[in-house]
Amino acid sequence: MISMTTPPNQEMHEGLVADGGQDELLEIALGPHHPSTHGVFRMDVVLDGERVVKLKPVFGYLHRNHEKIAESASYLASMPYTDRLDYICSLTNNWAYALAVEKLAGLQVPERAEYIRVITAELTRLVNHTATIGFLTQEMGASGTPLMYAFREREKILDLFESLTGSRMMCNYMRFGGCRVELPAGWLEQTKKVVKDFPRFLDEYEQLLTGNEIFMARAQGVGVLKKDLAINAGITGPMLRASGVNYDIRKVDKYGIYDRFDFKIPLGEHGDVYDRYMVRMLEMRESLKILNQALRDLPQGPIMDPKAKIRGFRPKPGESYGRIEAPKGELGFYLISDGSPNPFRYRVRPPSLINLTVLEDMCRGYSIADTIVIFGTVDIVLGEVDR
Amino acid sequence: MLGEGILKGLVETARNFFGSFVSKDRLTTVQFPEERLPQPEAARNFPFLVYDGDNWQAGMRCVACQICEKECPPKCIFIEKSSDKKPDYTGKQQFYPAVFNIDVSVCMSCQICVEVCPFDAIEMDNAFELSTTDRFGGLLWNREQLAKPNSYFHKIHPATATEIDERLAAAKAKAEAKAKPGADGGASTTPQPDPPPAAN
Numbered sequence: 001m002i003s004m005t006t007p008p009n010q011e012m013h014e015g016l017v018a019d020g021g022q023d024e025l026l027e028i029a030l031g032p033h034h035p036s037t038h039g040v041f042r043m044d045v046v047l048d049g050e051r052v053v054k055l056k057p058v059f060g061y062l063h064r065n066h067e068k069i070a071e072s073a074s075y076l077a078s079m080p081y082t083d084r085l086d087y088i089c090s091l092t093n094n095w096a097y098a099l100a101v102e103k104l105a106g107l108q109v110p111e112r113a114e115y116i117r118v119i120t121a122e123l124t125r126l127v128n129h130t131a132t133i134g135f136l137t138q139e140m141g142a143s144g145t146p147l148m149y150a151f152r153e154r155e156k157i158l159d160l161f162e163s164l165t166g167s168r169m170m171c172n173y174m175r176f177g178g179c180r181v182e183l184p185a186g187w188l189e190q191t192k193k194v195v196k197d198f199p200r201f202l203d204e205y206e207q208l209l210t211g212n213e214i215f216m217a218r219a220q221g222v223g224v225l226k227k228d229l230a231i232n233a234g235i236t237g238p239m240l241r242a243s244g245v246n247y248d249i250r251k252v253d254k255y256g257i258y259d260r261f262d263f264k265i266p267l268g269e270h271g272d273v274y275d276r277y278m279v280r281m282l283e284m285r286e287s288l289k290i291l292n293q294a295l296r297d298l299p300q301g302p303i304m305d306p307k308a309k310i311r312g313f314r315p316k317p318g319e320s321y322g323r324i325e326a327p328k329g330e331l332g333f334y335l336i337s338d339g340s341p342n343p344f345r346y347r348v349r350p351p352s353l354i355n356l357t358v359l360e361d362m363c364r365g366y367s368i369a370d371t372i373v374i375f376g377t378v379d380i381v382l383g384e385v386d387r
Numbered sequence: 388m389l390g391e392g393i394l395k396g397l398v399e400t401a402r403n404f405f406g407s408f409v410s411k412d413r414l415t416t417v418q419f420p421e422e423r424l425p426q427p428e429a430a431r432n433f434p435f436l437v438y439d440g441d442n443w444q445a446g447m448r449c450v451a452c453q454i455c456e457k458e459c460p461p462k463c464i465f466i467e468k469s470s471d472k473k474p475d476y477t478g479k480q481q482f483y484p485a486v487f488n489i490d491v492s493v494c495m496s497c498q499i500c501v502e503v504c505p506f507d508a509i510e511m512d513n514a515f516e517l518s519t520t521d522r523f524g525g526l527l528w529n530r531e532q533l534a535k536p537n538s539y540f541h542k543i544h545p546a547t548a549t550e551i552d553e554r555l556a557a558a559k560a561k562a563e564a565k566a567k568p569g570a571d572g573g574a575s576t577t578p579q580p581d582p583p584p585a586a587n
Contacts, residue, residue: 077460080497145400152415163427166511172497180502184429197412208399211392311454311503 025053030368032061038135039382043359043371050367055360059353062386070346075101075176075313078346082333083170085348086384088131089124091161092326094174099255100322100333105315107177107308112301114257116179118294119191120164120171121324122287123157126198128327128379129238129280130154136277136376137209140218146208153201156194163187177308188295195291202284210281219274223362223374226271233358237329237351238283239378242268242275249325256324260297261290276377314341328352328379348387352380428544431511433491434500436533439476443534444483448508450475451484455500455509463493464500476555477562487530492522507551513543 031042040061046054066085070078082097083090095117102109109117134150158168163184165171173180209215225235230243240247248265250258266282268275317339323332329351336345355378362378363371407414417424438446451468467486475481500509512535519525541548 073460074458076499077458080460080495080499083497149403152413155415159427163429166427166429166431166498167496170496172499181429184427204399204402208396212396213389213392216392311458 024048030371032058038376038380041380041382041385043375045368045371047368052363052366052368052371055363055371057356057359059356059382059385062382064387066387067346067348071343074341075315075343076310078343079175080170080172083172084383085350085387086326086328086331086352086381087169088381089128089327090169090171091120091124091165091173092324092331094171095121095256096322096324096326096331097333098174098176098322099324100320100335101176101315103320103322104318104335104337105176105313107305109178109256109305110302111257112299113178113303115294115298116183116303117174117256118258118261119291119298120161120173122291122294123160123191125287125327126284127154127157129284132376132379133205133209133277133280136273136373137215139372139376140215142215146205149201149205149208153198156197160187160191160194163190175304175308175310176313177305179303182303188298191291192295195288195295198288199285202281206281210278216274218370218373219277220272221270222273222366222370223377224270224272225358225362229358229361230271234354235329235358237326237355237379238279239276239329239355241265242279243271244269249323249330253323255322261293263287263289273373273377312341314339319345323349326351328381328384329355348384350384350387352378352382352384356380356385426513428546430513431498432496432515433494433512433517434489434498434509434533435512435535436487436530437508437510437537437540438534439537441536443531443536445473446476446536447483447530447534448476448506449484449487450481450506450508451487452505454503454505458499458503460497460499461493461495463490463495464488465490477559478566479562484530487533489528489533490526491517491528492526507555510540510544510547 026047028045028047029042030045032040042058042061044054044056044058045052066081070081073081079094079097082093085093101107130150130153134147134154137146138144161171162168164187165173165180225239225243227243227245230240231245235243236247236249244267246265246267249255250263251265263286266279266286268279315337317337319334319336321332321334323330325331330349331351332349334345334347334349335343338344359375359378362374366374403413406412437448439448440446451466453466453468456462456464456466465486465488466484469483469485472480473483496511498511501511537548537552
């Protein structure tokens with residue numbers, strides 16, 4: 001019997017091993033301080049031998065009231081907080097929030113700013129996918145080497161972010177109606193060089209991993225996510241595409257200026273760990289294609305809508321939903337304005353949290369070691385899961 | 388052949404290992420405290436208060452309008468307005484901050500105070516070796532610790548500082564030109580239509 005005073009976790013504990021452990025099921029807590037959990041996250045796992053029978057993700061350790069803080073702060077003051085949602089890719093978070101506010105206030109982003117946004121967002125995608133795949137190999141037991149190669153390349157892009165925005169990870173770069181600062185001198189040349197050198201890294205990385213027998217044994221056929229389950233659970237991003245669903249908001253919504261670029265959407269067939277790895281690798285190559293086109297076509301002009309105001313920003317009453325294809329999936333911001341300087345309602349649709357909901361379905365029947373790998377391909381950041 | 392992929396991978400690792408002795412592309416780290424990479428000009432860490440001239444109290448650009456205090460997302464700035472006034476760079480009588488504290492343990496280096504400041508009085512520093520053993524007093528900086536000369540600003544952000552100096556010089560010239568015609572005696576008290584910053 002569950003009394004009203006039982007904390008919610010207690011209820012779940014009772015639910016997990018229903019028969020009191022009589023058929024020798026073992027319940028263990030994986031995390032919250034486990035090196036593979038990408039932050040403070042716990043999986044309550046029920047094991048039969050080494051096979052996972054049940055798995056409950058337990059999160060909230062990093063909850064910091066992001067949405068309520070944003071409702072009591074001005075629109076601009078929430079911008080640096082969005083950096084801290086998915087702290088690997090702050091620039092895409094900025095863009096999603098800016099997009100929602102621009103819809104609300106009816107601001108027009110100048111063309112140059114749109115191009116800069118595309119460039120920074122695609123660089124962010126490279127940063128995110130290199131980090132994800134690096135950590136994935138780390139969790140498979142390749143201690144350090146592939147991760148360090150990935151971080152070496154990521155570092156070059158973070159240097160670009162630092163010279164543009166002043167900060168490597170907490171960029172706080174985009175503003176409602178444009179971007180904060182003009183590109184510094186020499187930035188474009190430096191970016192072109194990084195983009196030119198990046199395929200060499202991808203080739204080397206693929207040679208290291210893609211055909212590696214150990215990697216294939218650990219990844220192929222593991223953690224299969226079926227197409228219909230992925231759709232029903234609202235999965236987005238590379239995870240959904242690895243299951244074979246052709247859905248990319250860059251193509252569906254064509255937000256910003258994505259209709260001007262020629263790029264493909266890589267799709268998986270099996271929806272296993274290997275497909276999710278491969279989709280990310282291919283997506284990086286497509287991002288490089290977009291980057292090359294954007295860097296080639298970058299026009300001159302202003303980077304801010306002249307109507308945009310820094311101080312005293314009060315959008316008209318109304319509501320808006322801005323969404324983008326963040327590296328992890330659909331990132332959306334839902335805002336309701338009542339005409340005051342701060343939003344009446346502010347809601348984040350985080351891809352990490354929603355992708356996490358199918359973890360149990362993917363892990364059931366696999367061993368603990370596979371659970372860690374499957375969890376790695378979900379690609380979550382706890383800052384975004386808990387908010 | 389089984390194991391071919393692993394061998395290929397090992398070749399790759401070896402290439403990176405030996406390459407790191409000759410190629411800068413493959414060994415990107417530096418030995419930090421002895422060897423330092425230059426910081427980009429845009430690098431930012433914590434805010435500081437700019438003053439003109441040599442005396443930080445007389446040259447303080449801040450007029451205690453408290454906009455940054457209001458706009459600061461984590462609310463790490465605390466300002467108390469003075470009761471008397473002092474002349475600013477154009478000679479106009481302005482308030483100054485009697486107390487200006489920044490709690491850098493709360494500050495998140497977002498630069499919003501710099502963006503909203505209508506007087507270019509607060510700017511971002513790029514000093515980063517700031518560790519202290521006193522986690523309360525040592526991380527609460529008062530206006531004396533925050534005040535840094537304009538020459539320091541020029542050193543860390545030359546382009547921005549030059550642009551701001553030009554803007555301020557133009558404003559000063561305009562104020563002086565306006566003060567002259569009606570200024571037979573005391574010119575400094577001429578009322579000026581300088582835009583007072585809108586609240587919020």
